[in-house]
Amino acid sequence: MVPHLVTALTGPINELEQRILDSMPPIERWFRLEWMEHTPLFYTSVDVRNAGFKLAPVSNNLFPGGWNNLTPAMLPLAVQAAMAAIEKICPEARNLLIIPQNQAHSMAYWQNLAQLRSIFRMAGLNVCMGSISPDIKQSTTMELPGGESITLEPVVRSQYRLGAKHFDPCTILLNHDLQTGVPGILEDLHEQYLLPPLHAASSVRLKSTYLRCYEEVVKRFGKLIGVDAWLMNPLWDTLPLVNVDIATDQDRLRDAVDAMLTKVRKRYKEYGIKEKAFVVLKADNHDRSFRAMAVRDAKELGPVWERLRAAQKAAFGEPLTLVLQEGVHTHERVNDAVAEPVVYLMDRYVVGGFYRVLTAQDQEGPVVDPHANFVPLAFADSTQLPQPGMAPGASAPNRFYMYGVVARLAMLAAAYELEATDPQAEHYE
């Protein structure tokens, strides 16, 4: 089953789909040339939101879980992509250490680890799960349904290397987003490949850096296929250091919200879109003390001040830098439940995806955090086999191809971002 759009299947999203399909060879060539200049992330998942009239990657995860949600039909692609990725990084590779999340307490997450283990085993690597959690002091085995099991080994650190007992990897893969900071045990591993690099840690990334890169990528892409980049790129702005206790800072935020809403409404009018505009406020860093908030009116900022005050307090009075983004409605539905596509990439290749079908949640308002409660629904068709000649909006493979293109734009932007923030890089300016 494939989710449908609640909005009518006409309008800008179909024009975008048509342009993307018509431009397939130039698009693939364009990516090919980009990957000559920029290194793709080792693996990524990208949440895409389809508003029916526009499309946007709303988050990218450089330490993706959820691999267990891919269907068996998608696995060969993941294996083949993993082979290509490994060949490029370290063709001699024999042993791979995967570092899972510290809070690896759910069956779904263990199944994710088991799926990653089979992908890399089939790509020709011995795989060991090495936990950096202080709770894992000895081999800890979890049984999975179906007879498989996952064993977490405590990592063993020597001066320049990280491994596990009897396991010396040449490559270390983080499936741990380092949300609370980069632990010392992962630093100075100069003899091993650590993927993704430490400056990809959630604790150090800034949304504004990524958004700036995405804007650059999508502008050039829009030019390539001749469409308004706005159709794939929500408007955004940064508000540096907003101190909620200072009246002029409150004014600054209120004005910014108002200006952004006005801009969005103007765009909606241009395209004949009847939806109600909204904006989303987020912390620029990945600090979870200020969770994303949707705002529909600059006059209704009461809850924002409240949450901002709490976050500022948690940061010992330090003012927060905020990112203000055009909100993107989500208009895909499976049986009236909100369905948000998630696209999985291994190296430069889109290997599959699934829908997060939201359960038991107020689906009236704009969805800000779709991770709350969901059941996965794998894409019914490949993301790689568009069907030229089908009416726009009528073909699931064509829609999945479009999602795959947007997900690759997001991953490319993350690659730009990591280049820009690489502490090892030499910058010539």
Add this chain to the structure above:
Amino acid sequence: MVPHLVTALTGPINELEQRILDSMPPIERWFRLEWMEHTPLFYTSVDVRNAGFKLAPVSNNLFPGGWNNLTPAMLPLAVQAAMAAIEKICPEARNLLIIPQNQAHSMAYWQNLAQLRSIFRMAGLNVCMGSISPDIKQSTTMELPGGESITLEPVVRSQYRLGAKHFDPCTILLNHDLQTGVPGILEDLHEQYLLPPLHAASSVRLKSTYLRCYEEVVKRFGKLIGVDAWLMNPLWDTLPLVNVDIATDQDRLRDAVDAMLTKVRKRYKEYGIKEKAFVVLKADNHDRSFRAMAVRDAKELGPVWERLRAAQKAAFGEPLTLVLQEGVHTHERVNDAVAEPVVYLMDRYVVGGFYRVLTAQDQEGPVVDPHANFVPLAFADSTQLPQPGMAPGASAPNRFYMYGVVARLAMLAAAYELEATDPQAEHYE
């Protein structure tokens, strides 16, 4: 449906399957290292024969047709592999010229071309079919069932480039095996990539060169996984310049057949195999005037002399160099019909395969030319997702994985062969 082996599911083939499965990561790593030193063929199909007690690649095609027999589920793998292949050869590639067979008169062959066209379009190339047949003097369009069509364009040659009207490719892909020799129109194309290279032409390859390379490859592989290389490698010998009119040459051939049969029977005895041994005689070159013949007894060479005499006459009296090979029984059956697996590779990746199910033919004797009459039956499962822990011989994915490994050994051997026969190569000895 998956074909079954007529022979009991015990014995050496299952040990081989088990060893191959157990050694999956080292096998994949071994291939990875080989591809660092040797360039994989751009695309290949390999016929594998399963005797129930041994396995052998019986032919490899460097200009494979039959892509239309791959299922939609296999296509994404082919597209992804094509992306990887193109990226390595010419990342800037925009236009690809495919040169079809001159005798492109069957619907199946046009469908093969259409499939190749979609694979490469989805990998990001504009594709044109440029015929070098003297019969194609203008654009010629063939309608396919389902509304698609294939247009053959006459090629246009300039001093250093080959293309078609309004189509200037950077890469030229041969789907034409150049059986009758390399035409001048394909020579001296120094500004373009021509794949596979001209010395891969059927008219210039020698079976003995390939077999020598395969022997080298499979010996090292056998060592890697700890099995007798004979289980994947039929015995073989070359008989240089056999003049059928000279009695001592006849004796030489008779002795060689006898010696080979004795060797094969000895091996059969070692492994407790009850089958009747046979050998196959082929011309070393790809001359079709001497077609492969099966021989079960050195005393029954009457038909061989007859066919040899005819071939020698066709070659204006020149004696033929023959290759003598241990015959490999084919013991896979679908509904009592012989089923021979064919594995498809794009670059270093196994992307799929199908069974040639032989129809209306005497299936009692050893099959020598399985191409005669067949219906294709696509592999029901992936070649990339072996199922560790399954009993040997009981799992179709495991069997397909094994076929994929053997097919890659054959392709690797062809890569060695093309290196050895490259007229441009500098040989340091």
